[in-house]
Amino acid sequence: MKSNIFLFGYGRLGHTIVEVLKDTSFHFQVIESSSSRYDQAQENGYDTIYLDITKDEELEMLAVKAEDYLICVMDDEHLNVFLILSLRALFPKTTILAISTSIHATQKMKMAGATKVIDLYQVSANRIHNILKKPVATKLLDDFLIREDGISFKEIVIPVHSYLVGKLVNNIDFQQHGVIVIGFINMSYSRKFIFITSGLNHQLNPGDMIVCIGEYEKLKAFEQYIKRSQK
Amino acid sequence: MIINGIIRFAYWINGSYRYRVIKTFFTNLLTNSDYPYKRYLDGVMIFLILTSVGILIYEVQHPIPEWMDIYDLYVVSVIFLIEYLLRLWVYNDLHKMIIRDYEQARFLSKKFSFVAIVKKIVLTKIEYISSPLALIDLLAILPAYRPFRILRIFVLFRVFKLLRYTKSINQFVEVLSHKRFELFTLLFLLLFIVTSAGIAIYVFEERTNDNINSLFDALYWALVTISTVGYGDISPVTSEGRVVSMLIIVSGLTMISFMTSVIVSAFSEKLGELKENRFIEETNKNEEFLIICGYGQMAKMFLRQNKQHNYKYVVVDKDKKRIEDALKEGHKAIHEDASRHDTIAKFNIKYANITLLCLTESDIENIYITLNAKSLSKKIKVIAWVVDTKMKKKYELAGVDHLLLPSNIANMMLLTAINQPVMYYGIHAILAGEDAAHIDEVNVINYSRLIGKVIQEIEFKERKLLLLGIQRGEHGSFIFNPKSDTVLEEHDILLLMGLDISIEHFKEQYEGSLI
Numbered sequence: 001m002k003s004n005i006f007l008f009g010y011g012r013l014g015h016t017i018v019e020v021l022k023d024t025s026f027h028f029q030v031i032e033s034s035s036s037r038y039d040q041a042q043e044n045g046y047d048t049i050y051l052d053i054t055k056d057e058e059l060e061m062l063a064v065k066a067e068d069y070l071i072c073v074m075d076d077e078h079l080n081v082f083l084i085l086s087l088r089a090l091f092p093k094t095t096i097l098a099i100s101t102s103i104h105a106t107q108k109m110k111m112a113g114a115t116k117v118i119d120l121y122q123v124s125a126n127r128i129h130n131i132l133k134k135p136v137a138t139k140l141l142d143d144f145l146i147r148e149d150g151i152s153f154k155e156i157v158i159p160v161h162s163y164l165v166g167k168l169v170n171n172i173d174f175q176q177h178g179v180i181v182i183g184f185i186n187m188s189y190s191r192k193f194i195f196i197t198s199g200l201n202h203q204l205n206p207g208d209m210i211v212c213i214g215e216y217e218k219l220k221a222f223e224q225y226i227k228r229s230q231k
Numbered sequence: 232m233i234i235n236g237i238i239r240f241a242y243w244i245n246g247s248y249r250y251r252v253i254k255t256f257f258t259n260l261l262t263n264s265d266y267p268y269k270r271y272l273d274g275v276m277i278f279l280i281l282t283s284v285g286i287l288i289y290e291v292q293h294p295i296p297e298w299m300d301i302y303d304l305y306v307v308s309v310i311f312l313i314e315y316l317l318r319l320w321v322y323n324d325l326h327k328m329i330i331r332d333y334e335q336a337r338f339l340s341k342k343f344s345f346v347a348i349v350k351k352i353v354l355t356k357i358e359y360i361s362s363p364l365a366l367i368d369l370l371a372i373l374p375a376y377r378p379f380r381i382l383r384i385f386v387l388f389r390v391f392k393l394l395r396y397t398k399s400i401n402q403f404v405e406v407l408s409h410k411r412f413e414l415f416t417l418l419f420l421l422l423f424i425v426t427s428a429g430i431a432i433y434v435f436e437e438r439t440n441d442n443i444n445s446l447f448d449a450l451y452w453a454l455v456t457i458s459t460v461g462y463g464d465i466s467p468v469t470s471e472g473r474v475v476s477m478l479i480i481v482s483g484l485t486m487i488s489f490m491t492s493v494i495v496s497a498f499s500e501k502l503g504e505l506k507e508n509r510f511i512e513e514t515n516k517n518e519e520f521l522i523i524c525g526y527g528q529m530a531k532m533f534l535r536q537n538k539q540h541n542y543k544y545v546v547v548d549k550d551k552k553r554i555e556d557a558l559k560e561g562h563k564a565i566h567e568d569a570s571r572h573d574t575i576a577k578f579n580i581k582y583a584n585i586t587l588l589c590l591t592e593s594d595i596e597n598i599y600i601t602l603n604a605k606s607l608s609k610k611i612k613v614i615a616w617v618v619d620t621k622m623k624k625k626y627e628l629a630g631v632d633h634l635l636l637p638s639n640i641a642n643m644m645l646l647t648a649i650n651q652p653v654m655y656y657g658i659h660a661i662l663a664g665e666d667a668a669h670i671d672e673v674n675v676i677n678y679s680r681l682i683g684k685v686i687q688e689i690e691f692k693e694r695k696l697l698l699l700g701i702q703r704g705e706h707g708s709f710i711f712n713p714k715s716d717t718v719l720e721e722h723d724i725l726l727l728m729g730l731d732i733s734i735e736h737f738k739e740q741y742e743g744s745l746i
Contacts, residue, residue: 003649005649012638013638013641016620016638016639016642017642017645019642020642020643020645020646021646024646024649024650026649069649071645095648097645097648097649099641099645102528103528103531103532116648118641118644118645120637120638120641121528121529121531121532121637122532122536123637123640123641123644124529124532124533124616124635124637124640125529125532125533125535125536126536127635127640128533128588128614128635129533129536129537129540131614131633132521132540132542132586133540133672134670134671134672135672136672136700136702136709136724136726137670137671137672137699137726139709140699140700140709140711140726151711170692175712175714175715178712179712180697180699180712182697182728195728196697197695197696197697197728197729197730197733198695198730199695199730213699214711214712215711
């Protein structure tokens with residue numbers, strides 16, 4: 001089953017998110033409670049639903065499944081928090097993502113039940129510090145995010161018959177493949193992401209995930225390569 | 232013949248690079264308060280002044296040893312004389328005046344008048360010599376001339392010389408000069424009352440009062456009385472005289488309260504400005520600092536995080552209330568418009584590394600501030616917060632060094648959260664610089680033992696560090712995931728990821744000497 005995305009709010013933030021979402025393979029729907037914005041979204045050709053988000057009965061009618069994503073970006077901060085609260089009560093297992101545009105709202109959104117809150121100000125302030133302190137690293141991270149340079153992240157699941165199974169992460173030489181492994185997830189144990197630099201060593205099992213960075217082509221080749229049973 | 236020689240000499244000086252460098256150095260040293268080395272000169276001069284005055288005081292009761300005399304006479308005075316001559320020299324450019332006049336004369340096919348130009352030169356130099364500070368400088372050199380002991384008192388002019396070297400006295404004078412009109416009016420009134428009262432008492436009591444023998448005595452009495460000091464060495468004896476005293480005592484009281492209120496109001500009006508100037512001066516002392524334009528949510532968040540990073544900064548906003556908020560929070564804040572030329576020009580643009588953060592809520596404002604800063608100096612680095620993403624192009628045209636596109640970053644994170652939920656944590660940790668994902672830059676130049684090393688030798692893996700890449704030189708290329716036989720060069724920057732302690736340990740090991 002493919003996940004659907006429900007985007008609440010076609011305002012300032014909603015506009016830019018739609019631009020990004022339309023380039024992905026996800027199916028998404030825009031939900032608006034103001035008629036003028038609803039019209040605007042429809043005019044732009046998006047799948048739009050018109051409903052009063054303050055009413056639980058109307059929200060309940062949305063076909064939200066547990067693996068779906070709810071993105072709350074209403075322009076009105078109060079309304080946004082209220083919406084998160086209502087959605088959490090209605091769909092306890094669904095991922096709710098929110099963007100916070102004020103220092104005080106972040107905490108409230110988390111309390112209301114948002115799974116992840118992206119604080120615009122915090123992210124930007126971090127960025128200023130990064131530019132000032134670590135210009136080279138910042139540029140590299142920018143490339144990751146924008147993927148201009150071809151260097152990006154990839155999560156690779158270790159296949160059952162891979163030659164990597166049973167090896168210690170720290171002992172494997174990835175240099176020849178032109179990729180850097182920055183961390184792994186032990187699926188049978190904590191399921192938490194562990195950075196390779198944290199000093200923990202781990203014996204890879206089938207199903208574990210390693211996270212690599214490198215040029216896109218090399219990452220793809222690497223993914224193919226580790227499927228082999230012999231080195 | 233001689234004139235020709237002088238003109239050629241002027242041209243030669245005009246073309247001499249060395250002369251220009253030397254003159255700029257001295258001009259900066261003596262007059263440019265932003266020049267980093269000026270403070271050493273200031274320190275030396277203040278030391279000389281204080282010791283010189285100290286010797287004067289010591290001399291009153293004790294015979295002074297010879298070395299002190301020599302020090303005071305020759306060392307101090309000679310240095311002051313050199314300083315005086317240097318100031319006279321850097322005041323203006325003579326060769327330029329000569330060349331300009333000469334070229335004008337040739338252009339108009341007039342005869343070049345040497346006398347006229349000499350006259351002009353002398354006049355401009357006299358203009359400098361007769362300025363108050365230059366006069367003080369001159370008088371401060373005089374005590375060196377021994378035959379006139381009375382000249383010793385001119386040592387006190389050396390105290391006045393402190394004016395040049397301490398800012399607070401200058402500011403005091405500046406504040407008072409703003410109330411020049413009021414203060415002069417009061418001074419005239421005072422003079423008027425003192426003279427008329429002095430004359431009156433002289434007329435009434437010159438014969439009857441033993442203590443008043445001259446008009447000077449009478450004027451002295453009037454001034455002592457009006458100032459409410461009242462020594463009592465001279466006092467009126469006749470009823471007429473007492474009436475005069477009563478009148479001037481009353482007028483004296485009013486005048487003193489007047490004077491006090493004028494001075495107090497002058498200071499309270501200027502207090503904010505003085506404080507802001509102090510902030511600017513303090514900030515300018517740093518080699519690198521930030522100017523934060525706009526004290527909004529973004530700036531608040533940045534400053535909250537800055538507590539760990541400890542960057543030197545000053546906040547500039549044109550909204551009075553916001554500045555008051557910032558001051559209350561304990562930030563250095565200035566109530567100014569950052570888009571104005573004068574505001575940014577107050578900072579040490581020439582010698583400090585300034586980064587300007589445009590964090591106002593308006594794109595128009597941010598772009599204008601950027602342009603303003605860039606027009607002053609290309610050296611100023613600008614990081615701007617883009618409110619409306621559509622304006623990106625305009626910011627780039629304005630010459631912004633780094634753009635902050637908050638919604639872009641947020642969107643990217645949102646996408647990662649959906650597409651690669653595991654990586655969301657990773658990226659978030661890296662962006663926020665959390666624990667194991669600390670990314671740090673190591674400048675090879677600061678850790679000279681690294682130069683010439685092969686990457687393999689350094690054993691990053693054993694150190695629990697991840698070498699992500701190498702930046703070759705400031706504008707050079709970035710080598711991602713370098714091969715293990717890469718040799719480190721002097722201007723490389725290593726990009727390392729790891730725990731804080733791993734990175735610190737690495738730096739400690741490679742720090743400093745070439746052992």
